[in-house]
Amino acid sequence: MSKLFFAARGVCFALALAATAVAEPKADRGPEMNPYECLGRYEAATGNRSMAQVRVELEKRLHPLFEPDEPHTVRAMKLCVVAMLESRLGDGDAPKHYAEAVAEDPTEPGYELFYGMHFSGFRGARGPVLENAEDHFYAALRKIDDLKAAGKARPYHDVVDEWVHKRLLVLYQEDGLHLLPMKAYPQHGDSGLNAPGVSVSGQVAFSKDTRNFFRNNEARLFTGELQFSQSLFRSQGQLTKLQIFDIARAPIRFRTDDTLRIRQNAIGAFDLTFAVEHMTKGQISSYYQPPGSTWQFTDTNVQELGLGYQRVIPLYPLLDFKLAGAVKQIDRQGIIEFKPYDHEKFYMYEARPSFSRFVGPDKVTLDFVYSYMNVTDVPYGVPAERLRSKYIRSVNLEYAMYSPLVLPEFRGGALGMHRTPTRGWYFNVGAADDDDVYGTRIVSRRDYYAGTRFEGAGNYDFTLQGTYATADTTYADANDPTRTVHEDADEKSSLFRTTALIQRRIINPDAIPGISSPVFATDMVNLVVPITWDKGLAGPHDYENVRVGAEVWAKFFGTGFLGPAFLATAGYDYQYFYNIKKAFNEFHVNLRMGWDKL
Amino acid sequence: MQMPSLSSPQVLLALLLSFAAVACGPPNAAAGLADVGPIEGPFLVSDYFTPSGYMGDGQFAGRITASINSNCKERPDNAQGDCYRFIYKPGDKLWAGVYWVYPSNSWGAYPGRWVSGPVDLGNGQRGYNSVTFSVATDLPLFQTDPPQEPTSANFLAGGIDGAASVPPLPYADTTCLDGDCEPFKAQRGATLSTDWQTVTINLSGKPLTSVIGAFAWVTSYPSNTDPTAVPPKVIYIDNLVWE
Numbered sequence: 001m002s003k004l005f006f007a008a009r010g011v012c013f014a015l016a017l018a019a020t021a022v023a024e025p026k027a028d029r030g031p032e033m034n035p036y037e038c039l040g041r042y043e044a045a046t047g048n049r050s051m052a053q054v055r056v057e058l059e060k061r062l063h064p065l066f067e068p069d070e071p072h073t074v075r076a077m078k079l080c081v082v083a084m085l086e087s088r089l090g091d092g093d094a095p096k097h098y099a100e101a102v103a104e105d106p107t108e109p110g111y112e113l114f115y116g117m118h119f120s121g122f123r124g125a126r127g128p129v130l131e132n133a134e135d136h137f138y139a140a141l142r143k144i145d146d147l148k149a150a151g152k153a154r155p156y157h158d159v160v161d162e163w164v165h166k167r168l169l170v171l172y173q174e175d176g177l178h179l180l181p182m183k184a185y186p187q188h189g190d191s192g193l194n195a196p197g198v199s200v201s202g203q204v205a206f207s208k209d210t211r212n213f214f215r216n217n218e219a220r221l222f223t224g225e226l227q228f229s230q231s232l233f234r235s236q237g238q239l240t241k242l243q244i245f246d247i248a249r250a251p252i253r254f255r256t257d258d259t260l261r262i263r264q265n266a267i268g269a270f271d272l273t274f275a276v277e278h279m280t281k282g283q284i285s286s287y288y289q290p291p292g293s294t295w296q297f298t299d300t301n302v303q304e305l306g307l308g309y310q311r312v313i314p315l316y317p318l319l320d321f322k323l324a325g326a327v328k329q330i331d332r333q334g335i336i337e338f339k340p341y342d343h344e345k346f347y348m349y350e351a352r353p354s355f356s357r358f359v360g361p362d363k364v365t366l367d368f369v370y371s372y373m374n375v376t377d378v379p380y381g382v383p384a385e386r387l388r389s390k391y392i393r394s395v396n397l398e399y400a401m402y403s404p405l406v407l408p409e410f411r412g413g414a415l416g417m418h419r420t421p422t423r424g425w426y427f428n429v430g431a432a433d434d435d436d437v438y439g440t441r442i443v444s445r446r447d448y449y450a451g452t453r454f455e456g457a458g459n460y461d462f463t464l465q466g467t468y469a470t471a472d473t474t475y476a477d478a479n480d481p482t483r484t485v486h487e488d489a490d491e492k493s494s495l496f497r498t499t500a501l502i503q504r505r506i507i508n509p510d511a512i513p514g515i516s517s518p519v520f521a522t523d524m525v526n527l528v529v530p531i532t533w534d535k536g537l538a539g540p541h542d543y544e545n546v547r548v549g550a551e552v553w554a555k556f557f558g559t560g561f562l563g564p565a566f567l568a569t570a571g572y573d574y575q576y577f578y579n580i581k582k583a584f585n586e587f588h589v590n591l592r593m594g595w596d597k598l
Numbered sequence: 599m600q601m602p603s604l605s606s607p608q609v610l611l612a613l614l615l616s617f618a619a620v621a622c623g624p625p626n627a628a629a630g631l632a633d634v635g636p637i638e639g640p641f642l643v644s645d646y647f648t649p650s651g652y653m654g655d656g657q658f659a660g661r662i663t664a665s666i667n668s669n670c671k672e673r674p675d676n677a678q679g680d681c682y683r684f685i686y687k688p689g690d691k692l693w694a695g696v697y698w699v700y701p702s703n704s705w706g707a708y709p710g711r712w713v714s715g716p717v718d719l720g721n722g723q724r725g726y727n728s729v730t731f732s733v734a735t736d737l738p739l740f741q742t743d744p745p746q747e748p749t750s751a752n753f754l755a756g757g758i759d760g761a762a763s764v765p766p767l768p769y770a771d772t773t774c775l776d777g778d779c780e781p782f783k784a785q786r787g788a789t790l791s792t793d794w795q796t797v798t799i800n801l802s803g804k805p806l807t808s809v810i811g812a813f814a815w816v817t818s819y820p821s822n823t824d825p826t827a828v829p830p831k832v833i834y835i836d837n838l839v840w841e
Contacts, residue, residue: 232707237765285659288652296659321612338652340659353616370619379666382646384630385702391624435624439702442627476628477701478646479712479808481635483628 030071034156035110038080038101045081046088048419051361051403058085076105080114087118088402090358092317094118102139107147110160112140113167119314120171125322125356125365129312131265133171138190140164145189162514169515169557173565175261175269176201176594177558183263185563197263201564201594205255209586210248210575213255213277217469219495219534220445222247222543224471227491229287239289241580244542246294248577250584251282259594268311271596273328275304285340300334304348319357326350330373344376362401369394369432378439384478385439394447396430423455423510428465441475443491451499459508463501470494471539493539500531509555519560526553530573542579549573549586567592636712640841642679643698643729646711647812649682651697651704651758654816655689662686662694670834674732674794677837684833686817688825695816698838699758700809706760706767710810716841721776723805726840728798729755729813735790736832749831750789751817755799755840757783758811771811773804782806790833801840813838 045057061082066075083097098115105111116136120128144161147153165186175197178184182195210218225247230239255277263269281297289295306328313321328348336342349372356365373390407420432447451465473491476483507525515521528551536544551571558564573586637646649664656662663685670681686694700711715726735749759781760767773782784799817831 232705232767233703286657288657298659315612338659338662351619353612353619355613355616368616368619370622379668382648382700382702383632385648387630389624393619393623433623437624440627440630442624444624474627475701476626476631477708478631478634479636479709483631483634485627 029105029107030073032154033073033077033105033108034154035077035080035108035114035160036156038077038084038110038114041077041081042084042088045085049404050419051089054085054361055089058082058089058091061085072104073108076101076108076111079104080111083118084114087122088361090361090363092358094122095316107143107152109140109143109147109157109164112136112143113160113164116140116164116167120167123314123316123320123356124312125320125354126367127174127312127322127354128171129314129320130171131268131312132314133167134193134265137164137168137171138187138193141187142190159514166513166515169521169559169563169565172197172199172563173555173557174201174594174596175199175263176259177562177564179562185557185559194265197261199261199263199594201257201259201261201592201596203255203257203590203592203595205253205588205590207253207586207588208250209253209573209588210250210584212253212279217445217447217467217495217497217534218248219497219536219543219545220469220471220493223493223495223536223540224443224445224491225284225287226540226542227493229284229289231488231490234287240292243289243294245580245582247284248543248580248582248584249282249297250575250586251297252280253282254278259596261594268309271306271308271310271326273304273306273308273326275302275306277302277304279334283334283340284337285334286338298334298340300332302333303331305329306348319355322352322354324352324354346374346376348373359399361403362399365396365398365400367394367396367398367430382439382478387437387439389437391435391437392433394430394432396428398426398428401425401427420457422457423461424453425455426453428452440478441473441488444470444472444474446470446472453501459505461501461503461505463499463503465499467497467499468494468537469497494537495544496535496537498533498535502529503527515557515559517559519558521557521559522554523557523565524553524555527551528553528571530571543577544579545575545577547573547575564593565595567595636714638714639716640726640839641713643812643838643840644680647698647700647809648702649696649698650702651699651811651814652694653697653814654691654694654818655686656694656696658689660687661689662696664696670836671734671794674796674837677732679836679838681836682834684815684835685830686833687830688819688823688828690825692821692823692825693816693818695814697754697758697811697814699811704758704769704810705763706758706769706810709769710758710771710808711812712808713806713840715806717802719775719803719805723775725803725805726801728801729784729838729840730796730798731813731838732794732796732834732836733788733790733815734792734794734834736792737790737829747820748789748791749817749833750787751815751833752785752787753797753799754783754785754811754814754816755801756781756809756811757785757814769810771809773806775805782809794834794836796837812840 046054079097079101083094086094098118101111116133119133123129141164144157168187176199178197178199180198182192183197205213257275260272261269279300283298283300285296285298306326308326310324315321330346330348332344334340351370354367356363371392375388375390377386377388402424404419404421406417408415409418409420429450434445436443447467447469449465449467453463455461471493473488474485475488476485504527506527507522509524530549532547534545549571551569554568556566569590571588575584575586652662665683667680669683673681701708715724717725717727719725737749756771759770771782772779784801786799788797815833
């Protein structure tokens, strides 16, 4: 949340200094004020201060808020500073004071910009409060047009104009390419506010990887396949070394996602989605394998056609609530054992509610995922054994600490403890449950995790997470009139995954408050080094592995062609399954124009 | 300013719905079991046993294609239960078959389904008279152009023996008379035509308390056959009853 202001510090100081030079009386409302003075005063009140000291600064400005007979423009400036401080401290009164600042100086677009930034940069659960932010960004553009028409626009209004457009680019970055001119870059006036936004987004992903595009736990997958094949149901007993070796695989994968989005400010966003996924020789078609032979891997194909909806519903001052849901029709081929050419057609239902709330300057976010796949039942056998379905459920709690921290730092050649603003120190815990129902047998995979991510003031971020991952199978026997559920001890496993991630920001998006290029504006380039280690705890340990890689993430805006956001990623990983002595060189590339969840 | 409490009705409702959704997981593994305990009297095999035991070439994907309740031949009068069509494309083994088993995919890893037959054999023991079913194929019995051997098949009831598996499995189809137990396996062969024929496997006099493999068909090609040069065999099964 503090990222925007933190990076923009240099710009705002310069603009604030310039403010005094252009202070001229506005008719009836007082002297003309440069809105960036608000940002400058905010920086002065928060720089190198603890949150308690910032609160003291806020209290000093609130009591009294105004001097007697103070002009409206000056009052607007003071209200803006108070609103920014409240925003930083997580106080629920920030929107009220932004609104009052706008009311005191209704022709000034800068206050609308900052008001919009409150919704796009501070507030929101897993995303900005887009609809509220839009209200104020478009109001800013309309006011800029009005000032220009009246011949009253100042040079700093060009900066406001650029910042508003940059904020709109970021606000719409998930939408992709806006097809209607009202919401497409560069927006003019407020015609885009209530106009429906029609946009298209797309993604192309290609990989040769042990993990699928949803980053499944491949060690658990391989262990589960090993155990199922060795189970009494498949009567394989102990697999041969070659068969165990060959289960670990990194097939070629390909996926495209396309979305047509229709968004209207008052209603929210509707998505029509289409996805195609292919995996070459990656699915085991039969878990019966006599000794001396090895696995027959077959291709899989998946098509998804879906309808989705999402909207942030601000319930402030209590919290922000984001609702996202989708219904998808899925056509899947290659998954059914023994029937690699059979198609399954079924519906998937998904809901992703998120909640967020400030706790002082920090922020708590609670995310839920519920996904149900009504997989096609098999058309034969005992009715109870025909059932097929899949459930995915997860909950994640994140605490984001935005307070400045006292950290060791070199200053003037000496190491000392200094109060350091950060981009956030995040702590998260969560659990995920993935259940496959095969008639009277249920395979359950569960993850329990805790992690932390430190986003430093400099150009480095660090992530460390531990995940305890389990797999269990339960079954029932129709002979048993008590309907007792049994656990299959032969298909039980657990492992611990340690994930470390180092990120170097080569081009920091927060350092580019405006638009860097009129045609193809680079906004972010990150170098990421991910490291994982899977250590078996229970069950076979054959697929323990270490994996280390390097990824480049780059974000661009097509400012020369309606402003879509592009996110390109490319990565290489080396993975070594040391117990079976098998190594993989893996790669993945991904190009997105607009994106939903990453 | 201090935040208000999280007691707003909208917030509470949204949070409660979210927790409720996440709590709404899969059914218990036993939830779908409508019929538990022993099978009493005659029964339709498709109601209790699953054709999941693919044998011979059938254990390799694509060698046997099964259609259940679709692509069936016009069904015999008063047919009951599921109807089946199997297409067997030969592979290296030149034989294949499918077992209807309980629980599905079991070769003796688990006990079979408990049964209590309609025939009183005395001493509290019960059994069945027979397994009856209808069977047919696509190929005329005497095809001369090109010349083709008629489709024949062997049909079994029982016959699963976990001890013969590698590694051994603990359960088998057995019949026990006055405490003396022996493997339970009944079978008969048939040559198939395009017309339905009713086949009966005799079970009389065999006390049964549980069954793993309720039914199976097995067919083969001559040992010198080039599997790439012969047409697949088609077998229709219908009206499969233990009585």
